[in-house]
Amino acid sequence: MAQLLVTGGAGYIGSHLVLDLLLAGHDVVVVDDLSTGHHLALTRVAELAGRGCRFVHADIADVATVASALDGVDAVFHLAAFKLVTESMVAPERYFRNNVAGTAALLEAMVRAGVTRLVYSSSAAVYGPQPDAPISEDAQLNPESPYGVSKAQGETMLSWMCARRGWAATSLRYFNPVGTHHSGRIGQPQRDAAALAPRVLNALQHADQPLTVYGTDWPTPDGTCLRDYIHIADLNRAHLLALQVLLPGQHGIFNVGSGRPHSVREVLASCRRVTGREVPTTDGPRRDGDMARSTADASRFHAATGFIATGTLDDMLASAWTWAAHNPAGYAT
Ligand SMILES: NC(=O)c1ccc[n+]([C@@H]2O[C@H](COP(=O)([O-])OP(=O)(O)OC[C@H]3O[C@@H](n4cnc5c(N)ncnc54)[C@H](O)[C@@H]3O)[C@@H](O)[C@H]2O)c1
Numbered sequence: 001m002a003q004l005l006v007t008g009g010a011g012y013i014g015s016h017l018v019l020d021l022l023l024a025g026h027d028v029v030v031v032d033d034l035s036t037g038h039h040l041a042l043t044r045v046a047e048l049a050g051r052g053c054r055f056v057h058a059d060i061a062d063v064a065t066v067a068s069a070l071d072g073v074d075a076v077f078h079l080a081a082f083k084l085v086t087e088s089m090v091a092p093e094r095y096f097r098n099n100v101a102g103t104a105a106l107l108e109a110m111v112r113a114g115v116t117r118l119v120y121s122s123s124a125a126v127y128g129p130q131p132d133a134p135i136s137e138d139a140q141l142n143p144e145s146p147y148g149v150s151k152a153q154g155e156t157m158l159s160w161m162c163a164r165r166g167w168a169a170t171s172l173r174y175f176n177p178v179g180t181h182h183s184g185r186i187g188q189p190q191r192d193a194a195a196l197a198p199r200v201l202n203a204l205q206h207a208d209q210p211l212t213v214y215g216t217d218w219p220t221p222d223g224t225c226l227r228d229y230i231h232i233a234d235l236n237r238a239h240l241l242a243l244q245v246l247l248p249g250q251h252g253i254f255n256v257g258s259g260r261p262h263s264v265r266e267v268l269a270s271c272r273r274v275t276g277r278e279v280p281t282t283d284g285p286r287r288d289g290d291m292a293r294s295t296a297d298a299s300r301f302h303a304a305t306g307f308i309a310t311g312t313l314d315d316m317l318a319s320a321w322t323w324a325a326h327n328p329a330g331y332a333t
Contacts, residue, residue, distance in 0.1 A: 002243075005029040005073045005115075007060050007106060008080030009053065010037030012188040013121070013174075013235065016181060017077060018053055019045045020236040028053035031060060031069055032080065035098075038331035044185045061098075061105045063112065070113035075243060078106060078154075079121045084194050085145045092146035099150035107161055118158065119242045122171040124228075124257070124294060126152040133226075133261075134297035137173070137253050144289045159251045168246035175228040175257030175296045177235050179316035180323040187323030189330030196227070196264065197317065200271050201324040203279050211279055213264050215286035220293065224264035228257040228295040231311025231319075241305040257296025258309040267313065274318040 004021055008014040009030030014037065021028050022045070030042060030053050039055070046052035058065040060080050070076070081099045082088070088095040110118070125148035126141050143149045158169040178197040180187035188198055203211035216223040238256045245252055262270075268279050301307050 001025045001027070002074040003027045003029070003072050004075055004077065005031060005070060006077045006079060007031045008037065008078075008121075010034055010039060010041050011079060013177060013232065014079045015041035015045055015186045016232050017079070017236055017239055018042065019049055019181060019186065020240065022049035022051060022053065024240065029056060029069055029073060030054070031056045031058050031066055033057065033059040036082070038189075040331045041186050048181065048183060048185060060102045063105050063109045066106060066109035067112040070109060070115050073113070073115050075117035075119065075246065076106070076110065076115060077119045077121075077239060078103065081121065081150070083147065085125060085147045086194055088145050088147035088150070095146045095150045099147070100153045103154045103157060107157060111165070116165070116167045116248070117246050118167065118169045119239060119246070120154060120158055120169060120171045122155055122173045122253075123148065123151045124173055124175045124255070124296070126155065126173060127294070129289065129291045130294070133293040134259060134295045135255070136297040137255055137300055155251075155253065162249055162251040166249045168248045168250060170242040170246055170252045170254065172238060172242055172254055172256045174235060175230055175255065175294070177232050178229045179232045179311065179319040181232070182319055182322070184319070184322035184326045187320065187327060196267060197320050200267060200279055200317075201320060203281070204271065204275060204277055205324065205328060207280055211281045212284040213281050214284050214290060216283050218286070218292040220263055222263050222265045225290060226261035226263050226293040226295065228259065229262055229313060229316060230256060230258050230309050231316045234258070234309040234311050238301065238307055241307050245304050252304065254301035254304065255296035255298055256301060257298050258311075259296055259298040261293060261295045262313055267317070270313040270317050271321070274314050275321050
């Protein structure tokens, strides 16, 4: 049992992680400024876990407050960030300040508090368009958005902290997390319209807002893009395993995906199976910067930890639908 600090613990992935850490017997401190997260998520986590975490309402840029929250903490999960690619294209400076400068401030607070172990939420967005799929961690990084750049810069800072200060860090490059806790009590608010799953569910609930399928002429079996989706429960397991591969002086970088490609049409078919309803769609042109196929070579994390993602697309969409159906206005209900 350890004392763990989760930045961004009131967000979609963070709230699920906090729940699993509490259920695993750890004590948890959450630092979150609630810029996109919800305190109600942590209230519900406490109900599900039978006990709560300590909540510190603060910006990670507030070095003094974060350093004090780190007192007695064994390791940090750093999830706090802005995450919308399209928004980062419009206001890159927000992403550099929050994701890059915010991460630098967190590192400073950790130095002050003497905490040297960190698991970092990175993203497949660091890769950008790649000639090959599946994508291995050794691929040349080619981020095409300020968001992807900000995540890559976070990784670079961690490499230096490990090299120069002997820290132990693990960066997990997530590929498209989907799904929620089976209770449907915590989840991903639909406003996160950039990801496919919330957009699909939104279209199911609002017949006047059909899902646009961006490109039906890609060189794939059904003409739509292929992506790698991972169940949030698998992602949580990956975080717990990441703690076990923290080695002083080393920065481990791992893809976390299922390794299985699914097309947009397969996602729609899965949604039809688990909800019994047809998702209204319209076909649109390809989007700039999109690629036909993006899947993880998940072999490095498997070799290091034995991790295999087991959640199926149907599992992911069924749980996401349970959440969406019970919380049509997200945490505003
Ligand atoms: N959801 C995805 O599809 C996805 C994919 C790849 C990587 N990631 C990464 O995973 C992490 C979590 O993503 P999410 O989907 O849970 O997003 P989210 O927006 O639901 O959660 C982010 C949380 O961080 C908090 N936060 C943001 N800036 C903060 C700051 N300066 N100080 C304190 N708290 C702050 C927000 O209030 C929120 O609770 C992010 O780092 C994101 O880049 C997410």
